[in-house]
Amino acid sequence: MTDTSPNPAAELPIKVVARDVTVSYSGKQALHDVSIEIPDRSVTAFIGPSGCGKSTFLRCLNRMNDTIDGAKVGGSLTIDGQEINDKSIDPVVLRASVGMVFQKPNPFPKSIYDNVAYGPRIHGLALTRPELDEIVENALRKAGLWEEVSDRLNHPGTSLSGGQQQRLVIARAIAVNPEVILMDEPCSALDPIATARIEELIDELRENYCIIIVTHSMQQAARVSQQTAFFHMGNLVEYGPTEDIFTNPRDTRTQDYITGRFG
Amino acid sequence: MSIIAIVALAIIVMLAGGFYVGRSRAISAVSGATARLHSLPNFHGYYVAIWTGLPAFILLAAYGMFGSGLVDRLTAMELRRDAAALTASFETALEADTETLALAETLAVLRDRADGVAEAMADLRSASGSDRDPARLEALQSEQTDLVNQLATAEDARLGRRAELRDGVSDEAAEAGASVRALAGFELAHAPRERRQLFLSDARRIATDGLASRASPELDAAAAVMRRHADQIRNLVAGIAIAIAFGGLIRTRGQVAAAFRARNHVESLVTAMLFLSSVIAIMTTIGIVFSLLFESLRFFSTVPLTEFLFGLQWSPQIALRADQVGQSGAFGAVPLFAGTAMITVIAMIVAVPIGLLSAIYLSEYAGPRFRLTAKPVLEILAGVPTVVYGFFALLTVGPAIRGFFAMIGIDDVVTQSALSAGLVMGVMIIPFISSLSDDVINSVPQSLRDGSYAMGATKSETIGRVIIPAALPGIVGAILLAVSRAVGETMIVVMAAGQGANLTANPLESVTTITVQIVMLLTGDQEFDSPKTLSAFALGLVLFVITLVMNVIALRVVQRYREKYD
Amino acid sequence: MTDTPDISPIRTAVSKNLGARYRAELRFRAAGLAAVAAAVGILVILLSSIVSGGLPAFTVNELELTVDLDEELVDPSGERSEDSLRRGSYSRVLQNAIRTEFPEVTGRRELRNLFSLYTALNATRLMDEVLEDPGLIGTQHRFTMPLADDLDLYLKGLLVEERSFQPQGTLSLEPSDAGVVVRSTATDFRDLAAEIARTLRARATLLETEADRLTERAQELSGTEAEDMLYDADLNRRQAADIRARLEIDAGPIELDNSLPSILVESEGRTVRLASLARNGAGGTGEYLLGGDSVEAENAWSIQVIDTPVERRRVSDQLIVWTRALEERGAISSTFNTYLFANADSREPELAGVKGALYGSILTMIITIIISVPIGVFTALYLEEYAPKNRFTALIEVNINNLAAVPSIVFGLLGLAVFINAFGLPRSAPLVGGLVLSLMTLPTVIIATRAALKAVPQSIRQAALAVGASRTQTVFHHVLPLAAPGILTGAIIGLAQAMGETAPLLMIGMVAFIADAPTLGLEGFTEPATVMPVQIFLWSDGAERAFEARTAAAILVLLALMIGFNALAIYLRRRFERRW
Incomplete structure (x- = not known):
């Protein structure tokens, strides 16, 4: 029904593979047979009008749908060839390796340090305090926040500005050194300047991680992503290199959407 | 009563009539074209009806509340006038009586000494460094207790002598053939409060043809006076009520016209009524504060505040007879505070973990069906009257604790212990804590949970490291509210904690609390003016202040917390 | 796609101590479940101890004797006037009746022992029967009375092994x-x-x-x-x-x-x-x-x-033997305990009933309803719909929240100082009790009503105002009817709470022993009375063991009333619940 190319960036290894993924909430189908292959060390953007299923699909990738009563996921989803919906895969382990950043910055009501140290602590990744200090510093540096907060690590995370909070949350996610980072409209609650910083950050992180970002803004998708997938009414309509999608969409719905006829 | 009932009925009829008159006049004023009226015809009706009925009914209600009190007062006044001669001779007898004079002098001396001791104690307490002298303070304390006893004895003696003289005067007058009205008036003027009240209530029963507990010519005379006053006041009230109802009807009927803003008038009356209702809440608080303060101040004029707040001995029995000096009155409330604190702590040890953990389990783990059954069960615990908990503590928990300790070889455990009261109070508090914490936990935003789960945290890690810290202020507020409830709880402790004012840290002994003592002091026969009774109000004031402070803090904490996440 | 799944370092690290983490998870979950189970378990223990304690009080062993209403004993002056009948020696009549059952008992002490099979207060009941029907005089009358409390317990198997x-x-x-x-x-x-x-x-x-x-x-x-x-x-x-x-x-x-x-x-x-x-x-x-x-x-x-x-x-072998003999002769039968409901309080447990307390509760609750519901609803209406947002309104709000948490006993002190001492209202009367409970319930009613008013969507008000209704018309025609079920539910819950309240009523003297039920009428409001929870408190203190069962039975009656009230509240909520 749709014409998707399985691997738009052949030079990069494939990280995530979805085959006929369906999701239904209490019997209502929200996602229809999505198949996609997402390469490592690049940014893949999911775009589409609200309610199109892009966030739902994102939440499949770290099994966050498990936390919703009545959610059912079907089909096959693999990361590095390993089926993540398999019974033998523990969601705790999966989520440790798949970080997630949410729409609204959600730092815990703890200090900046404790926010970043949260993951390493619960997973027991650091045995000594210096080790933990190092992890925290690295994560904050990678998130580009170290210079701004190094002198007030004991301040509550909620005392930071919105953009800083979002970078703190990213630092929190990368502190456990995940393989995939999911971002669910990470800039929708931020002003343009903070958005620019985050986009810069995403671009830097691309070196080391497989990043999947859901966004409302087509400009943002065009700016940060290498691949773009367009979702509509629970279907994956079109998927390909970002350039192709924006300059030469094959599906009329994609065309209508990016030209602003609906959305 | 029947006349008043007829009047009430008449006013209701006038009120209904007023509504009809107002309505029909409004319609006829515009000859049926009601659209030309400023207000709907009904509003004109309401307006007339309200001014017809409301003032008259307020008068009747006031009569119902205060009528009998007024009659009593008038009766007493009239009879007392008749007894003027007797009162005069009683007063001369009092003045001439050497014993009374001697006692008054003793009292004055004792009061001086008590003041001196209190002052010296205050000085010592505020002293610092080398001037501190605990031994002397203790000596002064015992001297003070002694003085309080002596004061009470002397006061009793004075009152006893007074009663003797009074009875003498009244017996003499009766023999000399004084009028029964004078004797009744004398009784009403100088007998102790309880006797006066009994006299009046008996007279009232006779006056209303009920059965009195006794009969005497004095009572009959008083009843006759009372009946006359009651009839007068009743007729007066009935007449005025009819008159103002009628006046209101006539006046407001004249106001009805096409342009008359009846609706605005009615609505501002409604608003005023609603406003007055909301003022009652304030009046209640003012009433509480003033009644507690007023009586407490009277108490603190006999027992110093420092003695009350820091004294270690509580035995409020003021010597009843002269030879009972050993049975002293000591008003050191520390044992009560300690007992209250101990029982509250035990209750919290039970209630906080169980209440908090069940709230967490129900809101984070339990499936919807389990939640739907378990929550109402917890609410039932909250609905059980406290007297039932008291009975449970007395009948089941107390003996069970005793049995348990007897089993492990501790035999001298009493059934009424701090432990049993505390445990049962804890059970009572569980639903309180769990429902408040449930609210608090549910108001932690879902995004924080998601954030934690997305990091790979398990449920218990999310709860322990994110939800609880986030909800902590709210939980602290809930616990504070629960503590304040435990401190003010009465029936469980009255029934289960015993009455001994022990200053002990052993939860297996019986202790007493502020609330228990208030109940003990104010139930049974009492003289309203004795320090014993007044001390209950002082304790009530302490209780009120403690709970108020905790509530204010708790409400503020919870409110801040809510604002943070809303 | 890689051929062999390459397990990343983070996954290995996390998997290492996963077992311990899940065990901790399980322990925490178990603790939570244990807490819920503890709360439910305590409720079960509480209720079952009261039910098992109270059930025996719902039956009573009655002694039925043929009494010889001898004219000389019952009507000493022979004129059948009430005065004369009141002076009759009914206790002798009862004594004679029990003596005919055991003619061999003669000694003074033995006789006194024999007469303790029942309480002497039953003579008054016999007198009342005769006063009602003077035609009984001179006849052989079948008279039933409850067996003495301890023997009643004995027959129920609760006294001895x-x-x-x-x-x-x-x-x-x-x-x-x-x-x-x-x-x-x-x-x-x-x-x-x-x-x-x-x-x-x-x-x-x-x-x-x-x-x-x-x-x-x-x-x-x-x-x-x-x-x-x-x-x-x-x-x-x-x-x-x-x-x-x-x-x-x-x-x-x-x-x-x-x-x-x-x-x-x-x-x-x-x-x-x-x-x-x-x-x-x-x-x-x-x-x-x-x-x-x-x-x-x-x-x-x-x-x-x-x-x-x-x-x-507490009972001798002799009394037990007599009781068993009477039972064998068919003079004792176990029936439903009507005394529990038909009588007011009594010093003798077998004659004590809840009628007086029930009437007292009804009268007190009437006052409470009349005062707290209208004033509470009016206050809430004022605060929610009329009040300007100023300091005074804020003061009222803070004040109401604090009043809701003032210990109930303090309201009792207020009642004592203000209603009784300052206003001179009668002690122990349902009027004062109702006033005190009204003030105590007021915050609950106000808070519930405000919640119900808040739940009415703003759009309804705007719609009414938009067609030109005044604020009062909007409130009384549209908002109040829509909020009524919620208000009713809140008010019923508040009143149920008031009905179970004891402490403030102790302060205003409703704790006295009152052997006559108050009149269910206007004058009843100022007659001395007690209420159900206070009756429970009084009986729980009773020296006789039979009062224990009476207390539990009275609790069951009170709980039944409260469950009824709450069921009504739930029914109303279900019946009229509206969701916007």
């Missing part, structure tokens, strides 16, 4: 100077004798152990305390020695005293209590408690053992 068994041999009873000699052809008493010997031996051992303990403790102490202990130890040893001496083989029959189980031998309307047991277990000596003739070779007999010794129970 007892057992009975069929003996093997045949019985002979032979009256002698010292009582009666009991003989069986078999050794029917052998097991009992052995049992009693065991009990006595155990008692002696206990005394000796205690003596040893005291001696030991005394060695650690000195002075008078140690001397006292040694003295006690000595006393214990002597008592133990006495007991052991009693058990010596050649000491003759084993004496039975009040600290040992009672052994009763019953046969065809005769009952003998054994005072001693023969060693061979074939009989003993004793005294007649019922009947008094001798018996030879009787087959139909039984042995009754009351294991609870006399000194540890």
Whole structure:
């Protein structure tokens, strides 16, 4: 029904593979047979009008749908060839390796340090305090926040500005050194300047991680992503290199959407 | 009563009539074209009806509340006038009586000494460094207790002598053939409060043809006076009520016209009524504060505040007879505070973990069906009257604790212990804590949970490291509210904690609390003016202040917390 | 796609201590479930202890006697006037009736004992029956009255432990100077004798152990305390020695005293209590408690053992035997306890009922409803719909929130100081009780009403205002009707709470013993009364054990009322619930 190319960036290894993924909430189908292959060390953007299923699909990738009563996921989803919906895969382990950043910055009501140290602590990744200090510093540096907060690590995370909070949350996610980072409209609650910083950050992180970002803004998708997938009414309509999608969409719905006829 | 009932009925009829008159006049004023009226015809009706009925009914209600009190007062006044001669001779007898004079002098001396001791104690307490002298303070304390006893004895003696003289005067007058009205008036003027009240209530029963507990010519005379006053006041009230109802009807009927803003008038009356209702809440608080303060101040004029707040001995029995000096009155409330604190702590040890953990389990783990059954069960615990908990503590928990300790070889455990009261109070508090914490936990935003789960945290890690810290202020507020409830709880402790004012840290002994003592002091026969009774109000004031402070803090904490996440 | 799944370092690291983390998870979850289970379990224990304690009070053992309403006793002046009938000696009538049942009882003490089968207050009930129907005078009248409370408990099996068994041999009873000699052809008493010997031996051992303990403790102490202990130890040893001496083989029959189980031998309307047991277990000596003739070779007999010794129970063997005899004669029947509902309070548990407290509660609640519901609703309407947002309004709001948490007993103090002492309203009256409870319930009603008003969507108000309705019309025509179910539910819950409240009512004197129910009318509001929870409090303090069951029964009645109220609230909520 749709014409998707399985691997738009052949030079990069494939990280995530979805085959006929369906999701239904209490019997209502929200996602229809999505198949996609997402390469490592690049940014893949999911775009589409609200309610199109892009966030739902994102939440499949770290099994966050498990936390919703009545959610059912079907089909096959693999990361590095390993089926993540398999019974033998523990969601705790999966989520440790798949970080997630949410729409609204959600730092815990703890200090900046404790926010970043949260993951390493619960997973027991650091045995000594210096080790933990190092992890925290690295994560904050990678998130580009170290210079701004190094002198007030004991301040509550909620005392930071919105953009800083979002970078703190990213630092929190990368502190456990995940393989995939999911971002669910990470800039929708931020002003343009903070958005620019985050986009810069995403671009830097691309070196080391497989990043999947859901966004409302087509400009943002065009700016940060290498691949773009367009979702509509629970279907994956079109998927390909970002350039192709924006300059030469094959599906009329994609065309209508990016030209602003609906959305 | 029947006349008043007829009047009430008449006013209701006038009120209904007023509504009809107002309505029909409004319609006829515009000859049926009601659209030309400023207000709907009904509003004109309401307006007339309200001014017809409301003032008259307020008068009747006031009569119902205060009528009998007024009659009593008038009766007493009239009879007392008749007894003027007797009162005069009683007063001369009092003045001439050497014993009374001697006692008054003793009292004055004792009061001086008590003041001196209190002052010296205050000085010592505020002293610092080398001037501190605990031994002397203790000596002064015992001297003070002694003085309080002596004061009470002397006061009793004075009152006893007074009663003797009074009875003498009244017996003499009766023999000399004084009028029964004078004797009744004398009784009403100088007998102790309880006797006066009994006299009046008996007279009232006779006056209303009920059965009195006794009969005497004095009572009959008083009843006759009372009946006359009651009839007068009743007729007066009935007449005025009819008159103002009628006046209101006539006046407001004249106001009805096409342009008359009846609706605005009615609505501002409604608003005023609603406003007055909301003022009652304030009046209640003012009433509480003033009644507690007023009586407490009277108490603190006999027992110093420092003695009350820091004294270690509580035995409020003021010597009843002269030879009972050993049975002293000591008003050191520390044992009560300690007992209250101990029982509250035990209750919290039970209630906080169980209440908090069940709230967490129900809101984070339990499936919807389990939640739907378990929550109402917890609410039932909250609905059980406290007297039932008291009975449970007395009948089941107390003996069970005793049995348990007897089993492990501790035999001298009493059934009424701090432990049993505390445990049962804890059970009572569980639903309180769990429902408040449930609210608090549910108001932690879902995004924080998601954030934690997305990091790979398990449920218990999310709860322990994110939800609880986030909800902590709210939980602290809930616990504070629960503590304040435990401190003010009465029936469980009255029934289960015993009455001994022990200053002990052993939860297996019986202790007493502020609330228990208030109940003990104010139930049974009492003289309203004795320090014993007044001390209950002082304790009530302490209780009120403690709970108020905790509530204010708790409400503020919870409110801040809510604002943070809303 | 890679061929072999490459397990990343983070996954390995996390997997390492996953087991411990899940165990912690399980422990936490179990703790939560345990907490819920504890709360539910306590509720179950609470309710079951009250139900099991209260159920026996719903039945009563009634004694039905034929009383001879002799004119001379009942109507001393013979004129049938109320005055004369009131002076009649109805207790004599009852006494005569019970004496005809047991004509053999003659001694003064025995008679007094016999009359304690019922309480003397029943004479008043008999008088009331006669006053109602003077035609009964001179007739034989069937009069029913409740059995004395302890005997009622005995018949319900709540007072003593007892057992009975069929003996093997045949019985002979032979009256002698010292009582009666009991003989069986078999050794029917052998097991009992052995049992009693065991009990006595155990008692002696206990005394000796205690003596040893005291001696030991005394060695650690000195002075008078140690001397006292040694003295006690000595006393214990002597008592133990006495007991052991009693058990010596050649000491003759084993004496039975009040600290040992009672052994009763019953046969065809005769009952003998054994005072001693023969060693061979074939009989003993004793005294007649019922009947008094001798018996030879009787087959139909039984042995009754009351294991609870006399000194540890409140009724004597004699009363038990009489009661059982009356029961066998069909004079006692167990029926539903109407006294519990038809009577007001009484000093005698078997006549005490909840009627007075029930009426008091009804009167008090009427006042509470009349005052707290309108004022509460008006206040909430004012604050929610009318009040400008200013300091005074904020003050009222803070004030209401704090009033909701003021201990109830403080409201009692307010009532005492203001309503009784300042206004001069009568003590112990439902009027004052209702006023106090109204003030206490007010915050609950206000808060519930405000919540209900808040739940009415703003759009309804805007719609009404937009068509030109005034604010008052909007509120009374649209908002209030929509909020009514919520208001009603809140008010009922608040009132149910008030109905269970005790402490403030103690302050205003509603705790007095009141033997007459207040009138269910206007004058009832100022008559002295008590209410259900206070009645429960009063009875829980009662010295008689039968009050325990009455208390639990009264609690059941109160809980039933409250459950009814709450069920009504839930029904209303379900019936009228609206979701926007």
